[in-house]
Structures are given as C-alpha cells and as structure tokens.
Amino acid sequence: MxxxxxxxxxxxxxxxxxxxxxxxxxxxxxxxxxxxxxxxxxxxxxxxxxxxxxxxxxxxxxxxxxxxxxxxxxxxxxxxxxxxxxxxxxxxxxxxxxxxxxxxxxxxxxxxxxxxxxxxxxxxxxxxAAAVQESLVPGPAAISLGLVTLAGFYRPAEVCGGDWWNIFYVDDRRVMIVIGDVTGHGVSSAMLTASAKSACDAMARERGPKLTVLGLMQTLNHVIYQVGRRQLLMTCNITMLDRATGHVEFGSAGHPLPYIVSMQDGQPHLRGLIARGNRLGDRTDWNFKIETDQLQPDDMILWYTDGLTECENPRGEEFGEKRLRNLLVQQMRHNASSARDKLASAADDFYRGKAQADDITFVVGKVERT
Structure with missing residues (x-):
C-alpha cells in the first residue's frame, strides 16, 4: 500500500x-x-x-x-x-x-x-321380302307358250325391288303377260308389287275366259290406288296373247312400249306396240285404250322397264332407247334365251360395274315357226 x-x-x-x-x-x-x-x-x-x-x-x-x-x-x-x-x-x-x-x-x-x-x-x-319378290317373277329358264317362247331377266337395285313380271293363263289358248314397275324400290315397293300380282292371280282364277285386258287394268288401278294411297304408283303393260294364232291385245299404263322386230323383204323392221294410258294408282276414273296387233313367225318381241334404258355408266351416260333398239334388231336371228343373255351382257358392258340406280327387268319373246 x-x-x-x-x-x-x-x-x-x-x-x-x-x-x-x-x-x-x-x-x-x-x-x-x-x-x-x-x-x-x-x-x-x-x-x-x-x-x-x-x-x-x-x-x-x-x-x-x-x-x-x-x-x-x-x-x-x-x-x-x-x-x-x-x-x-x-x-x-x-x-x-x-x-x-x-x-x-x-x-x-x-x-x-x-x-x-x-x-x-x-x-x-x-x-x-326378297323371297316374296322372287315368287313374283318366273325364273331364268325359257318358258314355252306354244307359238311363243319367253325368256326373262330380273335384277333389283336393292334386295327388294319394284319391278315384276309374270304370266297368267286365261284359258287353253290365251295367256296374259303382265310387266309392272312400282315407283321407287325397296320393301314398300316390293309389297305393292306383291299386291298387284295377287290381284292378277285372283282375277285370272275368278274371271277365267271372261277376263279382258281392260278389266284387269282397271282392277289393278283400283288395287294400286287403295294400297299405294297415291304415295306409290305403278306403270304397267298387259298383253293378251293367243298362243294358237299370235294375235295380241295390249294396254299400257304409262309404261315403256314393247318393241317388235319383224322381217320385211329380208330386212329386220322394228315397231312399237303403242297404247296410251296413265300410271296406275293416281286416280280411279282413268280410261285405258286397248290396241291389237298380229305376231308373225320369227318375230321377236321385247317387254322392259325403264331401268334398262335409264341406268347409267360411270360417265353419266344412259343406256338409252336407241342403243336398245339397235341391239334388239341384231338379235333377230337368235332364240329367246340367247337374245336375252346378249342383251343383258351388252347392258352390263355399258354400265361398267356402276351400281344400279333402278331395277332392271325385261322379257324377250320369240315367235316360233309352226
């Protein structure tokens, strides 16, 4: 310190x-x-x-x-x-x-x-329906009616069609050849053709020798009118053929006229069986004019529906009436089956595989020499 x-x-x-x-x-x-x-x-x-x-x-x-x-x-x-x-x-x-x-x-x-x-x-x-339709047309085999032999062709545009044709025996000598075309194709058209065919069967059975072309045409008109109700109509051609003489009576209801090819002075001559009438089923008071003609030995006759001439090839061209007439004249010397086959082949060659827009039906008749 x-x-x-x-x-x-x-x-x-x-x-x-x-x-x-x-x-x-x-x-x-x-x-x-x-x-x-x-x-x-x-x-x-x-x-x-x-x-x-x-x-x-x-x-x-x-x-x-x-x-x-x-x-x-x-x-x-x-x-x-x-x-x-x-x-x-x-x-x-x-x-x-x-x-x-x-x-x-x-x-x-x-x-x-x-x-x-x-x-x-x-x-x-x-x-x-297709089975029913097939029963409305004869098969492809030739049908001998004595003086005349028939061969038909039928091909619908769909499974069922509106075309049909058939033969109805009136008596021992006379037959009726009926070909029809209902507007459109398909089931409804097929059912109407069945009604028409049934009416023809009934009339041939009930009237027998008294049945006439005019009477059958008028009956069909009433049937189509009642069943089709003016929604479906039918063109039709009825030909009454005397199998012994070749005499024909015929009437048309707006249908393409049949053609006949005959030999005159060594040359084939084509004419139409012209009869006027309106389509069936539009009105009940239509009048149908009945005409007559006479078939000769070696004559060829063709009934057809408009599908044959109006179907087109891929270029949009119709087969046409002129082409059909020329082909028919060329088949003059053939029998019914051969002429039918050649017409069908020529048509198919023209169509060139294009799908059908309509049913195709035609019948070739050949008058035989006695």
Missing part, C-alpha cells in the same frame, strides 16, 4: 473457484440431461411421424386401389355380358371421370346390342 510516495506494506487477497466450478458442473449436467430429453423427444416425434406417414400412405393406397378394383370389377362384368353393371364412383378426380366413361360405354353397348338385334330382324325381314 502506498502512502504518499512511499510503500508502506502489501495486502494479499485470495478467491476460491470451487463454488463456480460446482455451478458449472451442475449446469453442464443439466445441459446434458436436457439434450438427451430433446433427443429422445425428437426421436419420439420422428417415430410417430413415420408411423403416421406409413398409416396415411396405407389409407391413401386403399382409397386409390378400392375405386380401381371397383372399376375393374365393373369392366369384368360388362365383358361377361352383364350390361346392367355400373360403377357408383362419384369422385371429382380422374378416377371419377374414368367411372363416368365406363358407365357411358355400358349405355352405348346396350344401344349397340339393341341396334344390332334390330338390324338382324330387319335383315331377316328383307330376306323374307
């Missing part, structure tokens, strides 16, 4: 750090304990988090796979033919959209099956 400028003595002070060291040791111990507790708590929280995450993953997986299994089950039932199976998944996510698509597909399948069944029924009905 200093007094003034002189040193008077020394004071020594001593401190103990034991207490501080104990406090620091306790603090360190408490720190380690706290650290262990925090670490344990962290481990516990981490474990719980992992467990919760795993559980959540399982639940999410279940929530996804359950709808998928439901969709798979519905699809499997549909594949086995249970078209009433539906999924009730109504979520707003992609799976819900997929469920809606699956239900829509099931509805479309029901509609498709129904339409297929309906088409099958319609196809069967068309087959029946």
């Amino acid at each position: 200093m007094v003034g400028e002189q040193l008077q003595g020394v004071i020594r002070v001593r401190y103990s750090l034991a207490f501080l060291e104990r406090q620091l040791a306790e603090y360190a111990k408490e720190r380690d304990s706290t650290t262990r507790r925090l670490a344990l708590r962290g481990l516990l929280i981490g474990g719980v988090s992992l467990l919760f995450g795993a559980l959540l993953s399982v639940l999410v997986a279940i929530s996804i796979t359950r709808p998928i299994k439901g969709l798979a089950s519905t699809a499997s039932q549909l594949a086995r033919g249970n078209l009433s199976a539906r999924t009730d998944l109504a979520t707003r996510d992609e799976l819900g959209a997929l469920g809606g698509v699956l239900n829509h597909m099931a509805d479309r399948l029901i509609l498709l099956v129904s339409e297929t069944a309906q088409r099958a029924r319609l196809s069967k009905e068309m087959e029946v």
Whole structure:
C-alpha cells in the first residue's frame, strides 16, 4: 500500500473457484440431461411421424386401389355380358371421370346390342321380302307358250325391288303377260308389287275366259290406288296373247312400249306396240285404250322397264332407247334365251360395274315357226 510516495506494506487477497466450478458442473449436467430429453423427444416425434406417414400412405393406397378394383370389377362384368353393371364412383378426380366413361360405354353397348338385334330382324325381314319378290317373277329358264317362247331377266337395285313380271293363263289358248314397275324400290315397293300380282292371280282364277285386258287394268288401278294411297304408283303393260294364232291385245299404263322386230323383204323392221294410258294408282276414273296387233313367225318381241334404258355408266351416260333398239334388231336371228343373255351382257358392258340406280327387268319373246 502506498502512502504518499512511499510503500508502506502489501495486502494479499485470495478467491476460491470451487463454488463456480460446482455451478458449472451442475449446469453442464443439466445441459446434458436436457439434450438427451430433446433427443429422445425428437426421436419420439420422428417415430410417430413415420408411423403416421406409413398409416396415411396405407389409407391413401386403399382409397386409390378400392375405386380401381371397383372399376375393374365393373369392366369384368360388362365383358361377361352383364350390361346392367355400373360403377357408383362419384369422385371429382380422374378416377371419377374414368367411372363416368365406363358407365357411358355400358349405355352405348346396350344401344349397340339393341341396334344390332334390330338390324338382324330387319335383315331377316328383307330376306323374307326378297323371297316374296322372287315368287313374283318366273325364273331364268325359257318358258314355252306354244307359238311363243319367253325368256326373262330380273335384277333389283336393292334386295327388294319394284319391278315384276309374270304370266297368267286365261284359258287353253290365251295367256296374259303382265310387266309392272312400282315407283321407287325397296320393301314398300316390293309389297305393292306383291299386291298387284295377287290381284292378277285372283282375277285370272275368278274371271277365267271372261277376263279382258281392260278389266284387269282397271282392277289393278283400283288395287294400286287403295294400297299405294297415291304415295306409290305403278306403270304397267298387259298383253293378251293367243298362243294358237299370235294375235295380241295390249294396254299400257304409262309404261315403256314393247318393241317388235319383224322381217320385211329380208330386212329386220322394228315397231312399237303403242297404247296410251296413265300410271296406275293416281286416280280411279282413268280410261285405258286397248290396241291389237298380229305376231308373225320369227318375230321377236321385247317387254322392259325403264331401268334398262335409264341406268347409267360411270360417265353419266344412259343406256338409252336407241342403243336398245339397235341391239334388239341384231338379235333377230337368235332364240329367246340367247337374245336375252346378249342383251343383258351388252347392258352390263355399258354400265361398267356402276351400281344400279333402278331395277332392271325385261322379257324377250320369240315367235316360233309352226
């Protein structure tokens, strides 16, 4: 210690750090304990988090796979033919959209099956109608009527057509050759041709020798008027042929006129069997004019519907009346079957495979030498 400028003595002070060291040791111990507790708590929280995450993953997986299994089950039932199976998944996510698509597909399948069944029924009905149609026309074999031999050709534009022709025996000597063309083609036209043919059968059976061309034409007009209800009409040509003499009576209802080719002075000469009349079924008070003609040995006669001359080739050209007349003259020396085949072949060559727009029907008659 200093007094003034002189040193008077020394004071020594001593401190103990034991207490501080104990406090620091306790603090360190408490720190380690706290650290262990925090670490344990962290481990516990981490474990719980992992467990919760795993559980959540399982639940999410279940929530996804359950709808998928439901969709798979519905699809499997549909594949086995249970078209009433539906999924009730109504979520707003992609799976819900997929469920809606699956239900829509099931509805479309029901509609498709129904339409297929309906088409099958319609196809069967068309087959029946086609069978009925075939009964309205004689087959392709030549038909001998004594003085005259006939050979016919018939090809509808569809399964069923509106063209028809047939022969009706009036008595031992006379037959009626009827050819008709109902407007349009298809089932409705075919059914009307069936009605017309049935009327001819009934008239030939009931009237017999008293049946006339005019009487049959008037009856057909009333039948077509009643059945067609002015929605469907029919052109028609009726020829009464005396098989012994070759005498013919004929009438027309708006139908293409038949052609006859005869030999005159060694040269073929073509003429038409002209008779005037309106189409059948439009009115009930039509008057039909009946004409007559005489067939000679070696004459060739052709009845036909307008489909033969009006069908077109790929260039839009019609077969035409002029071409038909020229071809008919060229067949003068052939028999009925050969002339029929050559006309059909020439027409097909002209059409060049183009689909028919109308039914094609024609009948070739050849007068034989006695």
